[in-house]
Amino acid sequence: MIRAKNPIVEMDGDQMARIMWKMIKERLILPHVDVPLEYYDLSLENRDATDDRVTFDAAEAIKRHHVGVKCATITPSIAQVAEFHLKKAWPSPNGTIRGILDGTVFRKPILAANVPIAVKSWKKPIVIGRHAYGDIYKAAEMKINAPGKVELVYTPEQGEPDRALVHQFNGPGVVMAMHNTEKSIRSFARACIAYALDERIDIWFCAKDTISKTYHTYFKDIFAEEMEAHRAEMEAAKVWYTYRLIDDAVAQILKHEGGIIWALMNYDGDVQSDMLAAGFGSLGMMTSELVSPGGYFEFEAAHGTVARHYKLHHEGKPTSTNSVASIYAWTGALRKRGQLDDTPELCDFADRLERAVIDTIESGSMTRDLARLIHGTMDPPRDSWITTDGFIEAVAEKLG
Numbered sequence: 094m095i096r097a098k099n100p101i102v103e104m105d106g107d108q109m110a111r112i113m114w115k116m117i118k119e120r121l122i123l124p125h126v127d128v129p130l131e132y133y134d135l136s137l138e139n140r141d142a143t144d145d146r147v148t149f150d151a152a153e154a155i156k157r158h159h160v161g162v163k164c165a166t167i168t169p170s171i172a173q174v175a176e177f178h179l180k181k182a183w184p185s186p187n188g189t190i191r192g193i194l195d196g197t198v199f200r201k202p203i204l205a206a207n208v209p210i211a212v213k214s215w216k217k218p219i220v221i222g223r224h225a226y227g228d229i230y231k232a233a234e235m236k237i238n239a240p241g242k243v244e245l246v247y248t249p250e251q252g253e254p255d256r257a258l259v260h261q262f263n264g265p266g267v268v269m270a271m272h273n274t275e276k277s278i279r280s281f282a283r284a285c286i287a288y289a290l291d292e293r294i295d296i297w298f299c300a301k302d303t304i305s306k307t308y309h310t311y312f313k314d315i316f317a318e319e320m321e322a323h324r325a326e327m328e329a330a331k332v333w334y335t336y337r338l339i340d341d342a343v344a345q346i347l348k349h350e351g352g353i354i355w356a357l358m359n360y361d362g363d364v365q366s367d368m369l370a371a372g373f374g375s376l377g378m379m380t381s382e383l384v385s386p387g388g389y390f391e392f393e394a395a396h397g398t399v400a401r402h403y404k405l406h407h408e409g410k411p412t413s414t415n416s417v418a419s420i421y422a423w424t425g426a427l428r429k430r431g432q433l434d435d436t437p438e439l440c441d442f443a444d445r446l447e448r449a450v451i452d453t454i455e456s457g458s459m460t461r462d463l464a465r466l467i468h469g470t471m472d473p474p475r476d477s478w479i480t481t482d483g484f485i486e487a488v489a490e491k492l493g
């Protein structure tokens with residue numbers, strides 16, 4: 094039994110992701126590792142019962158223990174508020190946690206030799222560094238119902254206010270104001286540099302500074318300053334930085350061989366990471382790591398709660414949901430715990446578990462999403478895939 098010196102904050106979630114979470118913990122983690130888990134139940138039911146207090150408590154716990162691992166959670170839609178009789182439409186737990194910890198989300202695809210990549214030119218992982226603070230995720234929005242003027246007003250603590258006309262409405266419409274901070278953008282740039290130096294891969298940063306001459310240009314300038322400040326280390330490591338326009342980059346990325354970190358503003362990172370996950374294969378093979386400037390780390394799968402599969406499970410039907418990204422959330426957290434506490438056995442265990450996962454897939458045992466890619470059809474033969482628990486069991490056997 095391998096012993097962890099300090100706790101990991103465990104955040105449970107919803108639906109099919111929650112079902113897999115329990116299996117992973119019981120079959121792959123707890124039999125091998127003795128780790129104190131500080132448990133927070135972020136299921137929609139418990140968030141509603143605690144008025145979302147539990148989400149805030151979990152984020153504060155990550156600040157205390159530095160490492161967290163999170164299961165996917167439902168962000169309730171308006172329809173779900175009625176369906177589950179919720180007190181209100183609770184905000185996205187990920188948004189709340191990112192808002193408290195700040196930081197950058199790195200999304201990295203997991204590759205297996207026998208799973209074909211949809212985009213033929215991609216040979217190596219493309220890691221997305223998504224700025225996880227602000228922009229539309231922390232915006233003020235307003236519906237305009239009748240003619241009138243909308244302005245942005247900045248009221249400094251000292252001195253005269255500054256105003257900018259947003260729009261003179263002649264009829265109904267809508268407005269949004271978003272913000273970001275120098276501190277957060279700078280730590281975003283630094284996190285990307287640290288990641289790139291660690292992995293020895295180039296960095297692209299992309300925005301639309303030709304159109305947004307103040308907001309996007311502010312990001313671009315801070316990135317340029319941080320690159321300049323780290324020039325010596327980057328040159329020594331042969332890590333190169335390029336700025337590209339976002340639309341240009343989207344076109345180029347499809348012809349690129351990969352092996353880069355693609356740094357993106359919050360919304361671009363959200364959208365492009367789903368594109369990338371699909372391009373690399375399955376959402377079930379994409380991990381997500383939040384690196385915060387305070388030295389806090391949170392690991393999760395990039396996919397959601399896989400609602401469609403949960404419905405099947407609920408009806409008593411067998412499912413074939415890919416647990417790889419959730420397993421990698423655990424290995425990421427265990428490895429980080431090992432690095433922070435100088436417990437190399439924990440890092441070795443994380444490596445071994447990841448190897449067991451890839452060996453299982455490469456020996457032909459996989460879930461239906463991967464069989465679809467290998468067979469090139471949405472309905473692969475029944476003998477080409479195994480069930481959700483069958484896969485976790487196969488990994489457990491490989492792990493020994």
Ligand code: NAP
Pocket residue numbers: 164165166167168169187375376377393394395396397398399400401402413414415416462
């Ligand atoms: P989803 O869980 O990402 O699943 C969408 C589809 O992608 C699935 O129906 C499935 O396709 C495929 N898929 C995703 N993960 C898979 C896996 N591990 N194995 C196999 N296939 C996988 O998105 P959703 O079902 O539309 O969203 C459900 C809930 O998740 C929403 O309430 C949303 O708010 C939440 N969400 C949470 C997070 C998070 O907590 N990090 C992130 C995103 C979404 P097929 O149906 O074709 O098999």
Ligand code: MG
Pocket residue numbers: 363364367
């Ligand atoms: Mg998304």
